[in-house]
Amino acid sequence: MGADEAAKPGMRDNAPLLALEGIVKRFPMTVANDGVSLTIRAGEIHALLGENGAGKSTLVKIIYGVMHPDEGAIRWNGRPVEIASPAAARDLGIGMVFQHFSLFEALTVAENIALAINDPKRRRGLKSRIAEISDAYGLKLDPDRTVHHLSVGERQRVEIVRCLLQEPKLLIMDEPTSVLTPQEVEKLFETLRRLASEGCAILYISHKLEEIRALCDRATIMRLGKVVAECDPSRETAKHLAELMIGASLRPTYHLHEDGDGGAPARLVVSDLSLKSGREHGVDLKSISLSVAAGEILGIAGIAGNGQSELMAALSGEALADRAEAVTIEGVAAGRLRPADRRALSACFVPEDRYGHGAVPGMSLSENALLSAYQSKGLAPYGMVDAPKTRSFARAIIESFSVKSDGPAAEAQSLSGGNLQRFIVGREILQGPKVLVVAQPTWGLDAGAAAAIRQALLDLADKGAAVVVISQDLDELIEISDHIAVIAGGRLSPIRPVGEVTMAELGLLMGGAEPQEARRAVPA
Amino acid sequence: MPFRLEPRGQHSRLWAWASPLVAIVATLIVSTVIFAALGKPAGAALYTFVISPVSSLNGWAELSVKAAPLVLIGVGLAIGFRASVWNIGAEGQFILGAIFGGGVALAAGDSEGFWILPAMIVAGALGGMVWAAIPAFLKTRFNANEILTSLMLTYVAQLLLIYLVVGPWKDPEGYGFPQTRLFGDGATMPILVSGTRIHLGVLAAVIAVGLGWLLYAKTLLGFQLRVLGQAPRAAAYAGFSGPGLTWFALLLSGGMAGLAGVFEVGGPIGQLTPSISPGYGFTAIIVAFLGRLHPVGVLLGGLVLALSYLGGEKAQIDLGLPNAVTGIYQGILLFFLLAADLLIGYRIRFTGRRAAASGARA
Numbered sequence: 001m002g003a004d005e006a007a008k009p010g011m012r013d014n015a016p017l018l019a020l021e022g023i024v025k026r027f028p029m030t031v032a033n034d035g036v037s038l039t040i041r042a043g044e045i046h047a048l049l050g051e052n053g054a055g056k057s058t059l060v061k062i063i064y065g066v067m068h069p070d071e072g073a074i075r076w077n078g079r080p081v082e083i084a085s086p087a088a089a090r091d092l093g094i095g096m097v098f099q100h101f102s103l104f105e106a107l108t109v110a111e112n113i114a115l116a117i118n119d120p121k122r123r124r125g126l127k128s129r130i131a132e133i134s135d136a137y138g139l140k141l142d143p144d145r146t147v148h149h150l151s152v153g154e155r156q157r158v159e160i161v162r163c164l165l166q167e168p169k170l171l172i173m174d175e176p177t178s179v180l181t182p183q184e185v186e187k188l189f190e191t192l193r194r195l196a197s198e199g200c201a202i203l204y205i206s207h208k209l210e211e212i213r214a215l216c217d218r219a220t221i222m223r224l225g226k227v228v229a230e231c232d233p234s235r236e237t238a239k240h241l242a243e244l245m246i247g248a249s250l251r252p253t254y255h256l257h258e259d260g261d262g263g264a265p266a267r268l269v270v271s272d273l274s275l276k277s278g279r280e281h282g283v284d285l286k287s288i289s290l291s292v293a294a295g296e297i298l299g300i301a302g303i304a305g306n307g308q309s310e311l312m313a314a315l316s317g318e319a320l321a322d323r324a325e326a327v328t329i330e331g332v333a334a335g336r337l338r339p340a341d342r343r344a345l346s347a348c349f350v351p352e353d354r355y356g357h358g359a360v361p362g363m364s365l366s367e368n369a370l371l372s373a374y375q376s377k378g379l380a381p382y383g384m385v386d387a388p389k390t391r392s393f394a395r396a397i398i399e400s401f402s403v404k405s406d407g408p409a410a411e412a413q414s415l416s417g418g419n420l421q422r423f424i425v426g427r428e429i430l431q432g433p434k435v436l437v438v439a440q441p442t443w444g445l446d447a448g449a450a451a452a453i454r455q456a457l458l459d460l461a462d463k464g465a466a467v468v469v470i471s472q473d474l475d476e477l478i479e480i481s482d483h484i485a486v487i488a489g490g491r492l493s494p495i496r497p498v499g500e501v502t503m504a505e506l507g508l509l510m511g512g513a514e515p516q517e518a519r520r521a522v523p524a
Numbered sequence: 525m526p527f528r529l530e531p532r533g534q535h536s537r538l539w540a541w542a543s544p545l546v547a548i549v550a551t552l553i554v555s556t557v558i559f560a561a562l563g564k565p566a567g568a569a570l571y572t573f574v575i576s577p578v579s580s581l582n583g584w585a586e587l588s589v590k591a592a593p594l595v596l597i598g599v600g601l602a603i604g605f606r607a608s609v610w611n612i613g614a615e616g617q618f619i620l621g622a623i624f625g626g627g628v629a630l631a632a633g634d635s636e637g638f639w640i641l642p643a644m645i646v647a648g649a650l651g652g653m654v655w656a657a658i659p660a661f662l663k664t665r666f667n668a669n670e671i672l673t674s675l676m677l678t679y680v681a682q683l684l685l686i687y688l689v690v691g692p693w694k695d696p697e698g699y700g701f702p703q704t705r706l707f708g709d710g711a712t713m714p715i716l717v718s719g720t721r722i723h724l725g726v727l728a729a730v731i732a733v734g735l736g737w738l739l740y741a742k743t744l745l746g747f748q749l750r751v752l753g754q755a756p757r758a759a760a761y762a763g764f765s766g767p768g769l770t771w772f773a774l775l776l777s778g779g780m781a782g783l784a785g786v787f788e789v790g791g792p793i794g795q796l797t798p799s800i801s802p803g804y805g806f807t808a809i810i811v812a813f814l815g816r817l818h819p820v821g822v823l824l825g826g827l828v829l830a831l832s833y834l835g836g837e838k839a840q841i842d843l844g845l846p847n848a849v850t851g852i853y854q855g856i857l858l859f860f861l862l863a864a865d866l867l868i869g870y871r872i873r874f875t876g877r878r879a880a881a882s883g884a885r886a
Contacts, residue, residue, distance in 0.1 A: 318760045349761070356755045363751070370744075380743075384742055384744070413534065
């Protein structure tokens with residue numbers, strides 16, 4: 001990976017690879033970066049920590065040339081530089097893996113990667129180099145597949161491979177592990193450590209504090225646009241890091257419910273559900289059975305693109321099963337019922353994609369409150385929208401779930417991902433569901449928002465609801481679930497109590513191992 | 525490049541309504557240049573085109589007569605477009621409304637029954653709906669693009685009309701002209717303001733604006749249509765029926781176009797001829813977008829585009845310009861409107877200054 005070239009410049013005069021001095025970036029409403037200074041040395045893995053809205057993304061966009069600072073200086077190997085564009089950043093040797101993918105859906109993996117390479121000569125033999133890199137780092141990819149058909153996890157792999165192909169001197173990783181299995185995370189860490197040992201610096205943005213403690217040499221913590229602390233994360237506790245980040249002490253999540261499966265009624269039952277995926281290259285569901293009782297949280301783990309979205313659609317009614325008995329909600333055979341009729345049985349749903357699926361980006365929060373709650377909350381009697389009642393419901397969601405917004409009239413797209421997710425989860429929970437199915441509830445959220453949403457799910461279960469959480473975040477599932485299963489290739493592994501499974505076993509199941517195999521391979 | 529476009533992040537409400545005004549002003553400037561290039565005194569030509577048609581009370585009455593079909597069709601289209609149902613075939617649905625309604629009028633002959641007008645109106649709406657039902661069926665059943673199917677059906681409708689007026693429905697006493705008999709008095713839309721041509725259709729257009737606004741802004745159905753248009757996956761998640769809403773949007777816009785058709789032939793025209801519409805169905809598309817796909821905006825947009833018809837006629841008579849002036853004017857307006865609409869989502873950022881500042885710093 002061009003180790004020699006990468007290491008040399010940093011050592012020449014012992015100047016840091018990248019130094020930011022007093023960076024200020026103002027937006028019409030806020031100051032996103034307020035005098036931020038940061039130095040990164042060659043070969044260092046440097047964590048950038050902060051809540052949503054702390055200014056991390058802005059800072060990273062400035063480093064990558066997407067935005068330009070209003071004040072302050074950037075030095076690269078000691079020389080002042082102006083990073084005018086992402087292409088200029090790439091020429092310096094800065095690569096970035098974005099949290100929100102910047103891929104063209106209609107193009108293939110190889111074409112997307114070719115787009116980021118400025119020199120046409122270097123595009124030759126690209127496919128074989130993609131195969132090499134993805135092999136070397138365990139990032140499975142087919143260069144000829146269209147991005148449109150890839151899952152979230154696979155899309156992220158494209159981004160990572162695309163960066164590694166450029167042999168960067170500084171690699172910026174924005175929340176890279178949220179879609180990987182523990183084994184894959186471990187592999188990625190090996191990759192990153194190897195890159196670092198070869199002299200490449202890594203700026204690592206994550207909310208997963210344990211990861212940062214395991215991986216990073218240094219950490220810069222931001223809050224409200226300013227740097228509040230710099231430390232060696234391996235010497236701090238995760239709790240202390242989190243407190244530095246949110247500026248308050250964290251309340252641990254707690255669950256009142258104690259293994260009370262003795263006779264609690266099953267609220268949601270899926271029996272032998274098989275369903276062809278409606279999408280091209282989708283994953284067909286194969287004979288899925290599960291049962292969730294009142295007060296229980298069932299976690300469904302799995303890597304993106306293994307049937308999660310199909311399962312979600314089959315539960316919510318966006319896809320109909322062949323038999324009505326395949327899905328039973330509150331004792332009613334609901335497999336052939338449409339979403340509105342399933343909601344009438346007191347079931348609520350939070351889909352994975354917030355922008356355009358769980359919420360309409362261009363509509364106000366009031367209108368988004370109406371979207372799924374008009375029946376249960378009686379917001380549209382006789383087909384006429386009751387605007388005051390809808391507004392006050394939206395206000396209730398905003399207040400009870402601490403949604404940072406300009407009130408019910410604010411457009412959904414003006415909210416940060418975390419705040420919109422609070423709003424959507426709040427909208428579903430305030431309908432008082434007896435069954436709640438949630439997909440990726442905390443994906444891309446900061447620690448504070450994620451903890452609040454997990455606590456809300458736990459509280460709902462304590463009130464007697466049956467909750468299904470489909471997530472790629474194993475730590476999260478283990479923290480809040482009573483039972484857990486893994487979906488892989490459209491099949492669901494047997495449901496087990498959380499206390500009886502190990503991380504390693506779950507990881508193997510997520511990788512597609514047979515259940516018996518996974519149990520045998522890992523001594524419990 | 526001295527400037528670049530920067531996404532606003534949030535749609536600008538100000539620009540959503542300022543953009544049509546910018547487009548109208550730009551259109552006036554460019555049409556003045558065109559008049560000058562054609563050798564007409566620019567100021568006088570502009571006066572003839574824009575001011576003189578509405579310089580009298582009767583001018584305003586004529587304006588409302590011309591605006592009525594545009595507004596009727598435009599309200600239906602706007603609601604459909606909000607749902608991302610792209611009915612481009614309102615012209616054909618207008619013709620079918622005229623044929624159905626005209627058929628009732630011809631069948632009634634000279635009888636004076638009170639039932640004739642209501643029957644014509646119902647038949648007209650039905651005609652438009654029948655024609656719009658074809659793309660609705662093709663879209664929901666075979667996923668055929670409604671832009672193509674509805675547009676192509678327009679030409680079928682035009683040929684059907686010509687067939688009827690030169691064939692079975694031709695006026696036997698019409699000296700061979702391709703037209704039907706004049707409708708009887710009982711089949712003629714009543715004049716609402718004596719001394720003008722303001723007829724029942726004008727009132728219908730105003731009522732349509734009110735009902736359209738109610739549907740758009742106040743009902744769950746209107747909300748469902750908007751969600752379908754903006755985020756189809758969110759509509760599926762909420763349990764709104766995509767095919768059902770598509771049917772509704774097409775039947776509504778088709779029915780309104782059919783109504784406009786029957787009001788035209790039962791009102792100002794009084795018979796069926798091959799040229800019952802100067803492109804109302806297509807112009808109404810511009811009306812819908814100029815009116816920001818909002819019923820009240822459609823009312824204003826309808827008046828602006830109606831003026832282009834009157835102005836075109838005036839320019840023809842007073843300046844000897846070809847009737848194509850109307851089409852050119854409408855085309856330029858749509859062009860500038862689409863261009864100015866970019867500013868709703870983007871702002872212009874002049875970058876010359878930034879480059880200078882950074883140069884000074886380095």
